[in-house]
Amino acid sequence: MITLYQFTISQFCEKARWAIDHKGLIYQTENLLPGTHRKTALKVSPSTQLPILRHGLQHIQGSGKIIDYLDEQYQTRLLTPEDPKQRQNALELEHRLDKDIGLHLRRFFYAHMLQDSRQLRRLITHYGPWYSNNFYRLMLPMIKRNLVKEMKLNALEAERSRLIINNMLQQLDKKLENREYLIGDTFTRVDLTAAALLSPICQPDNHPYHCEFLSLPKELADFQNKLRDRPFFHWVQGIYQKHRWEVKPSDRYNP
Numbered sequence: 001m002i003t004l005y006q007f008t009i010s011q012f013c014e015k016a017r018w019a020i021d022h023k024g025l026i027y028q029t030e031n032l033l034p035g036t037h038r039k040t041a042l043k044v045s046p047s048t049q050l051p052i053l054r055h056g057l058q059h060i061q062g063s064g065k066i067i068d069y070l071d072e073q074y075q076t077r078l079l080t081p082e083d084p085k086q087r088q089n090a091l092e093l094e095h096r097l098d099k100d101i102g103l104h105l106r107r108f109f110y111a112h113m114l115q116d117s118r119q120l121r122r123l124i125t126h127y128g129p130w131y132s133n134n135f136y137r138l139m140l141p142m143i144k145r146n147l148v149k150e151m152k153l154n155a156l157e158a159e160r161s162r163l164i165i166n167n168m169l170q171q172l173d174k175k176l177e178n179r180e181y182l183i184g185d186t187f188t189r190v191d192l193t194a195a196a197l198l199s200p201i202c203q204p205d206n207h208p209y210h211c212e213f214l215s216l217p218k219e220l221a222d223f224q225n226k227l228r229d230r231p232f233f234h235w236v237q238g239i240y241q242k243h244r245w246e247v248k249p250s251d252r253y254n255p
């Protein structure tokens, strides 16, 4: 049995989870909470970052490594292009998306979410264990301090991140002119990565942990509203609609 250790609302966890769903595998999830996740992660992996996939005695940490592993183990519905040139382009673009969208969107998003403690608590405890809400009522001030330190959440860094995100989004819009997919003409790990990492701001309906309760703070809502009509925004919705649940739960198998 495969187990995915995850934060439900993390975009990197969504990237790994989507890859497992894409392969049509049955798996279980262990939903961890920021802060207390460290102990669990360090028992099985060198660092505290999630996602971590457990398969038998193996533990694979990091969304990209998880996709590599799944493609090595299960060679149907490959996410990595087989053509060497396309493969190289895909891995390079994925790496840039991880950084310029994954890390910077997360920083920009949380720098603003910090202003609304109630929403922040609801977000990070979404589908968490039963005790999460009460636990976080007590722990939130400390968790906020840790988030600020770990993600460098401050106005200056948030603004720097916004510029980096905008630059990448312009490049995505350009790449998507007259194309359905970012590399080649089939769905690959790059499309999955871009859509999963942009999900916090595009909020596609069929995200498995869609936060319909979330109302964004003004700066984030303004940022989102300005992006709504952009080609990449529509593309993320379309990719989620077409590819997020391609293999139905009833057609999955237990590896």
Ligand SMILES: N[C@@H](CCC(=O)N[C@@H](CS)C(=O)NCC(=O)O)C(=O)O
Residues within 6 Å of the ligand: 007, 010, 011, 012, 013, 048, 049, 050, 051, 061, 062, 063, 064, 098
């Ligand atoms: N490059 C990693 C990034 C993973 C990452 O940044 N995970 C965050 C959540 S989005 C995390 O676990 N943060 C808590 C920690 O580092 O202890 C990947 O692709 O999986």
